Amino acid sequence: MLGPNCREVTRRVLLAEETRLSLRERLGVRFHMLICKACPTFAEQLALMRRASARWRRYSEE
Template sequence: MRTCKEVSALVVAREDRDLGALDQMALRVHMAMCKACPRFERQMLTMRNAMKQWRNYGNDE
């Protein structure tokens, strides 16, 4: 069982690279049992989308 600290590191790493099968499985198992880590994952997704919108802001003109 991975700790929340390890899982959060995997969530961040997943932004830059594909995770191996073992890491993906550990992530799924932990996310199913933890309340905090799925929240962190949603926060990361929100930040990523906000940054994407910010980078593209003003390019529509």
Template sequence: MSGAELVWWQQVDGEQGLILRRTCKQASHLVLQAEDTVLPIKEKLALRLHLWACTACTRFSSQVRLMRQATARWRHYGDDSSGDGARAPKPPPPGV
């Protein structure tokens, strides 16, 4: 598919529209889907174009990224490999 074909109006899911044009609802779904899988190039490009134009979805994408990073840090909280000295308290032994 050539670049010119991607931007011309075409029939998409029974409606006239641009192939790369996404609504905020569709873009937020793609942001969340990208957390679990690798998006096809067409969807990745459509998402990047939408994020370039939409500040609300860009903010949402940043929040998802921040939550992913915070979750990863929390998952490793208390590991000796972190090097920051933060350790989770040990539970008391049973019967104490």
């Protein structure tokens, strides 16, 4: 296999929220993102949810 599949990339993107990925993992994710349409969309949606959650926390603390 040349690189990680979508399932593995999704797991690594979520894992990267909590811990630093190894260089090999980061390169595998980056390469996969170049050849896949769905995984970059997933990563963008995850970032959007993270920002929305942070805004909601700030809003609810006021």
